[in-house]
Amino acid sequence: MGLIENRMHENIVTTTVDSVFNWARKSSLWPMTFGLACCAIEMMAAGASRFDMDRFGAGIFRPSPRQSDLIIIAGTVTLKMGEVIQRLYHQMPDPKWVISMGACSSAGGPFDTYSTLQGVDKVIPVDVYIPGCPPRPEALLYGLMRLQDKIDLMTIARTDEQSQAS
Amino acid sequence: MSKEDKTQPPSESGGEKSQESDSPESQPSSQAGESQEKKAKSSAKPAEAAKSAKTAKPSSSAAAKEKTDKPPAKPARPAKKKAPTYEDLVDDPLLESLQKKFSEGILSGQSFLDQATYTISLEVLHDVLLHLRDDADSDYDYLIDLTALDYLGDEKRFCVVYHLYSHQKKTLIRLRCAVAEGESVPSATSVWRTADWMEREVFDLFGIDFSGHPDLKRILLPDDWHGYPLRKDYDIKLQDQVWIKEHLQIRKTPE
Numbered sequence: 001m002g003l004i005e006n007r008m009h010e011n012i013v014t015t016t017v018d019s020v021f022n023w024a025r026k027s028s029l030w031p032m033t034f035g036l037a038c039c040a041i042e043m044m045a046a047g048a049s050r051f052d053m054d055r056f057g058a059g060i061f062r063p064s065p066r067q068s069d070l071i072i073i074a075g076t077v078t079l080k081m082g083e084v085i086q087r088l089y090h091q092m093p094d095p096k097w098v099i100s101m102g103a104c105s106s107a108g109g110p111f112d113t114y115s116t117l118q119g120v121d122k123v124i125p126v127d128v129y130i131p132g133c134p135p136r137p138e139a140l141l142y143g144l145m146r147l148q149d150k151i152d153l154m155t156i157a158r159t160d161e162q163s164q165a166s
Numbered sequence: 167m168s169k170e171d172k173t174q175p176p177s178e179s180g181g182e183k184s185q186e187s188d189s190p191e192s193q194p195s196s197q198a199g200e201s202q203e204k205k206a207k208s209s210a211k212p213a214e215a216a217k218s219a220k221t222a223k224p225s226s227s228a229a230a231k232e233k234t235d236k237p238p239a240k241p242a243r244p245a246k247k248k249a250p251t252y253e254d255l256v257d258d259p260l261l262e263s264l265q266k267k268f269s270e271g272i273l274s275g276q277s278f279l280d281q282a283t284y285t286i287s288l289e290v291l292h293d294v295l296l297h298l299r300d301d302a303d304s305d306y307d308y309l310i311d312l313t314a315l316d317y318l319g320d321e322k323r324f325c326v327v328y329h330l331y332s333h334q335k336k337t338l339i340r341l342r343c344a345v346a347e348g349e350s351v352p353s354a355t356s357v358w359r360t361a362d363w364m365e366r367e368v369f370d371l372f373g374i375d376f377s378g379h380p381d382l383k384r385i386l387l388p389d390d391w392h393g394y395p396l397r398k399d400y401d402i403k404l405q406d407q408v409w410i411k412e413h414l415q416i417r418k419t420p421e
Contacts, residue, residue, distance in 0.1 A: 079405065112403055114401075115405075
């Protein structure tokens, strides 16, 4: 900071592009309205006034995948629904994140059966896994905060990996 | 105050057995709690008020000590009841009337915990259903449930079960019908419209064919699923890999 110290007028703040972007992204997450089982009840509770997910900027559930950047997989994912989830995920605009809420969506839970997908990460990439059956709203909020931490580590600069891929 | 004093002794002696032992202490404690009582509920019934005062303020430590010394005796376990069994129906008017009408078609009538079950052969099934619905004596106007069982290894592998209810008589009966693999069951949709989705579910999970059904296709599983998951020879963890390959892009597990 030594180079630019005391060189500008007051009220001018210097920062990095990454931190501005990350701050904006993590503070205004738009989760999709998507619930599959009892975890969704806890998710609704987390969104309502007592736990108030809006404190973290993620309280408004969008009714369309095209308007959301976060999908919370809240409940048992059947194979039939796995197909739908995959489509919904592809319909979300980048950058997008996935929270796998509860034992069922993380690993199939108690339903090791013919119809249940054994973990939603088999069909879409997951950022944060929240254990519990179902997890309490506090757990979901903690998972959301961990996701915010993860978003904070993002960079818009092209990484070596990406440049190799492109 | 005098009113409460009077009412306390009977309420004590009339109380539970475990509280009898500390009746001498309970009187002072309840008196101490009287000021509370008056504040809280002066209009409440005296017996209730005395009880609440006692629970609200266990003032004397002696009373508390005595309670811990004497744990309340556990109530004796009720004698084990005999497990209910299937018994043949005796003097059952419905069974008699059915046997009179369908003779050989009615295989048996049994009762389990006062619930009647009739076993019916496939040949007369549809007629019996119609008869039970339309006959004034039976009048079973409501099909509660239609489901199936798989007795793998039996000569007739499946058993289709009907639960019928009569709103008029307020009685519930069960019908069982053994069905061999490959045999088709006459659809009950013409008798009760409710049977439509129930038969589709049975078809979906057991693969039992219902002849005369208006739209017999899978109801829960995807249309192009292979196999019938509730059959006994379908492994509980078996998933239709062909379907998965076709419809899901399974990701490689991250290293």
